[in-house]
Amino acid sequence: MEYVAAKSTICRQCGRSFSPSAPKPGLKLKDESSAPEESPVHRKFEGIWSRQRNRLVSCFECKRKHEVSDAASSTNCPGCSAHIDLRDYKITTSFSRTIRTRGDVHLTSKGDLSSTSVICNSAIIEGKVRGNLECEDSMTIDLVGKIPGRIGAQHLIVERKSDIQCFRRVRVTNIDIKGRMSGEIVATGSVTIHKTGTLEGNVTAKSIAIEKGGMFSGQLVIGQAGLTQGELLPEAKAAEKKAESEVPLGATQPLHAT
Numbered sequence: 001m002e003y004v005a006a007k008s009t010i011c012r013q014c015g016r017s018f019s020p021s022a023p024k025p026g027l028k029l030k031d032e033s034s035a036p037e038e039s040p041v042h043r044k045f046e047g048i049w050s051r052q053r054n055r056l057v058s059c060f061e062c063k064r065k066h067e068v069s070d071a072a073s074s075t076n077c078p079g080c081s082a083h084i085d086l087r088d089y090k091i092t093t094s095f096s097r098t099i100r101t102r103g104d105v106h107l108t109s110k111g112d113l114s115s116t117s118v119i120c121n122s123a124i125i126e127g128k129v130r131g132n133l134e135c136e137d138s139m140t141i142d143l144v145g146k147i148p149g150r151i152g153a154q155h156l157i158v159e160r161k162s163d164i165q166c167f168r169r170v171r172v173t174n175i176d177i178k179g180r181m182s183g184e185i186v187a188t189g190s191v192t193i194h195k196t197g198t199l200e201g202n203v204t205a206k207s208i209a210i211e212k213g214g215m216f217s218g219q220l221v222i223g224q225a226g227l228t229q230g231e232l233l234p235e236a237k238a239a240e241k242k243a244e245s246e247v248p249l250g251a252t253q254p255l256h257a258t
């Protein structure tokens with residue numbers, strides 16, 4: 001268990017300094033550890049054939065990564081030959097088909113996304129979203145309304161004019177809240193409530209930072225409890241076992257920045 005230290009930090013989003021500190025909201029993107037080695041011959045060929053930029057995409061089925069041209073709209077996994085959609089989707093009206101792409105999704109304010117499942121690289125959400133939405137990279141929400149489905153992202157940003165109610169647990173690595181949000185958050189990284197942000201709901205996170213002016217009310221669990229139980233220290237494990245039938249770990253009083 002760790003508690004946030006009270007040293008001052010500069011916010012990377014708006015430049016204000018705040019405390020307590022949280023780890024930088026720096027994005028650690030895809031895990032490259034399993035990326036196959038590029039052969040020098042392969043690289044040479046690419047130099048000859050095209051000047052297009054390439055990127056690594058991972059297979060939805062076997063997770064193997066391979067390089068594709070930015071211009072490609074689909075590819076097949078060299079490992080398991082599964083089809084991988086690479087298209088971007090801009091949704092401006094009703095849309096109900098399932099999306100599973102390594103491209104991005106932009107749901108405009110007139111869009112109405114009722115697909116049960118959307119998996120994409122990053123997303124901008126300005127319209128109604130009813131189903132589940134999972135972003136491998138970032139999700140930016142600029143919306144007033146209810147979000148009934150499960151949402152998750154590496155980095156979730158709730159923009160300043162947003163006012164959202166999330167009915168299902170929100171799973172993220174890091175989240176930046178600049179608008180109003182209610183719902184339960186589980187973050188393996190940090191939760192940052194910016195000066196214009198308000199969060200109502202329970203939080204489990206590695207760290208939390210609330211800028212001056214930011215508001216948080218709910219139950220707070222800092223540390224790894226409930227996230228990776230296998231990694232808990234023996235004493236924490238014992239404490240948690242004991243706590244099972246009692247009150248949950250963490251503070252229950254509202255927390256306000258001073």
Ligand SMILES: [Zn+2]
Binds near residue numbers: 011013015016194
């Ligand atoms: Zn800020």
Ligand SMILES: [Zn+2]
Binds near residue numbers: 077082
């Ligand atoms: Zn594959």
